[in-house]
Amino acid sequence: MLESLPSLEKTIEIYKLRANKSLGQHFLLDMNITDKIARLALPLNECKTIEVGPGPGGLTRSLLKNHASLTVIEMDDRFIDPLNELAKSYNQLKVIHGNALKVDLAKSTKKNIKLVSNLPYNIGTKLLINWLSAEPLFWSKAVLMFQKEVAQRITANPNDKAYGRLAILTQSVCDARIAFNVPAIAFTPPPKIDSAVVVFDPLPIEKRFPHLKALGEVTMATFSQRRKMLRGSLKSIAKKYGTTPLKWCELAKINPELRPENLSIIDFQNLVIALKEKTNHP
DSSP states (O other), rough: OOOGGGGHHHHHHHTTOOOGGGGGGOOOOOOHHHHHHHHHHOOTTTTTTEEETTTTTHHHHHHHHHTTTTEEEEOGGGGGHHHHHHHHHOEEEEEEEGGGGGGGGGGOOOOOOOEEEETTTTTHHHHHHHHHHHHSSEEEEEEEEEEHHHHHHHHOOOTTTOOSSHHHHHHHHEEEEEEEEEEEGGSSSSOOOEEEEEEEEEOOGSSSSSSSHHHHHHHHHHHHTTTTTHHTTTTTHHHHHTTHHHHHHHHOOTTTTTTTGGGGGHHHHHHHHHHHHHHOOO
16 A cells, blocks of 8 residues: 555655654664564554654564554644554554653553553653553563664673663663664764664563662662762762661661672562662652
């Protein structure tokens, strides 16, 4: 059916569409790349697929070509008409005009959900944390594009320069890997840096760390002062919960003279467990 519709480039011309950089928009028009992203999420015919920020619909077309039952969420008024026009040819395409940060995806369908998106740069990290923190986890796979430096932060290991809060939160819930990089010149207009596609596969439920809110609080406190040893960076949060960094680290069996980038993900989880077991932390 795509062959009978105006091309993506023609659609952009017809509707006089331009990327809005203030909204983190950069059009990905190379269907070879969007097809490659869609294939990472296969099979798509036995689940519900959700795409955030479809814009003019490049990735949308690739997902539909691979038999996705697809819901797209777009906030920008300008893209709603071309997306609705596409939906006239595809009964399995539903268009939601709204802010993805305010849409409850867990209630949008009772089916198994896959998340596949070239995320707007300005809300990509916040969306990811929201989806990781969902209780229960409502999605079975995610294939998401971020700025390359964000993708590196998501997949980083201890002692890496990029290692920090985002890697710890993500890897406490999922296996995450960079599938491939996308050069800036693939976009219109080109952003200043390259992008990367990350594949997320949730860990078995018994291996997921359940206290993500507390883990976020601890990692925020430590990595906002990443050059400090734990005995210094944990002071404020330890005081808040009626303990000291030294007592807290002793309970977690962690050296208080380590810096946060030296701790494993398990170490951070143990800090949270110690805080919850020995204090009144919720």
